[in-house]
Amino acid sequence: MSGRVVVGYHGGATGRDALAFGTQWAVTSGDTMVVVTVHPGAAPAGLARVDAEWAAYERSAAQDLIDEAKGLVDPSIGAEYHRVDAGSAAHGLSDLVEPDSDDRSLLVLGSRRDRKMRRTFPGSTAERLLHGTAAPVVVVPWGYGHVEKKRLERVAVAFVDTPDGQVAFAHAVRIAQHLGASLTVLTVVPDTRVVPGLGESRQFSSEQRKGYQASLDAVLATAPAGLAVSGRVLDGPVVDALGDLSLDDYDLLVVGSRSYGPVRRVLLGGVSSRVVRHAKVPVVVAPRGD
Structure with a gap:
């Protein structure tokens, strides 16, 4: 395996958990860490179109998440940061890791806090990706952001x-x-x-x-x-x-x-x-x- 560790980031404790594991993987493997936020792009003209102001707001919110992630990741990791336009987070992340060469990606997602124990518990995006995406998917237990292990x-x-x-x-x-x-x-x-x-x-x-x-x-x-x-x-x-x-x-x-x-x-x-x-x-x- 070689390539990228792609971290789906949407803020909060769940996002920090995913970043923590992605950082550990990148440090241990030498893979490139890619932090991604997904936001809806503008819809085609029609009754269901997203107006320009709303689309601009979504892009701004996604950029805020990227800036937030940059503040949480050690700069020495050399991570890449991307905003992706897509109809859903699962769609955007899945398209990003579709294989087009010998490069290999690992997709990292946090768990939703649905219980009081620190266990894995995939949210809606993870559920969709766990039923059809091309890359291996890692589901990280919530609370993992507090783990001190580096490798x-x-x-x-x-x-x-x-x-x-x-x-x-x-x-x-x-x-x-x-x-x-x-x-x-x-x-x-x-x-x-x-x-x-x-x-x-x-x-x-x-x-x-x-x-x-x-x-x-x-x-x-x-x-x-x-x-x-x-x-x-x-x-x-x-x-x-x-x-x-x-x-x-x-x-x-x-x-x-x-x-x-x-x-x-x-x-x-x-x-x-x-x-x-x-x-x-x-x-x-x-x-x-x-």
């Missing part, structure tokens, strides 16, 4: 031996290599409530865990030489196990998209959609088939 050194990936799990692992490997970070592959043994009609339930649970461990060992064996990689088997429920990971454990968690739909698009599946609403660490959702 990203510990990457984790949620792995299950499926096509989307393999894609998530491959993407996490590239992230860890790009950041010069360690990688921990996490596999979660589900909290299975259904027990076979024949045989002893404890034995079934043991065999199930052995199967997950075997899949974990197999994927660890494919990791490139020189990467500091390890594995952990966690006990389910899956969303609870991944949602309880904290910044004391890892700096970010990579999850995959669902296994069907357009390739090279972020497409949240059932587990990843719940993880991205409950995580205590930044969550990177990898595009399908990346």
Whole structure:
């Protein structure tokens, strides 16, 4: 991976959280940090047109946000700042990160403060981008702007031996290599409530865990030489196990998209959609088939 870390900024604590993670990524990776605000452009002439005064007001408000962001980012980062005209924030950000070369972008968004715990919780813009944008999307927990850590050194990936799990692992490997970070592959043994009609339930649970461990060992064996990689088997429920990971454990968690739909698009599946609403660490959702 190389290229840009694109931070969607619309002010407030959510914006500061996204800026904090974007700064950490830029410092660790050397990628260019691009801070973006989106405002509506003028509509075509007609009954629904936006008048010139309102359009000017929106541009001015967007510029105020850019100026605000500049005051929050260390000048040594060398960040770029852009105002984008678009019908919606999701549209403007998605167009900005559409791939047109070998360059790669990472899109960073903050969480809305919908609860009293510091967890990820995507707002409306993030929800739309998590269902179709081309670039990997990072959802940052609210309150992350107070994190003092300067570098990203510990990457984790949620792995299950499926096509989307393999894609998530491959993407996490590239992230860890790009950041010069360690990688921990996490596999979660589900909290299975259904027990076979024949045989002893404890034995079934043991065999199930052995199967997950075997899949974990197999994927660890494919990791490139020189990467500091390890594995952990966690006990389910899956969303609870991944949602309880904290910044004391890892700096970010990579999850995959669902296994069907357009390739090279972020497409949240059932587990990843719940993880991205409950995580205590930044969550990177990898595009399908990346």
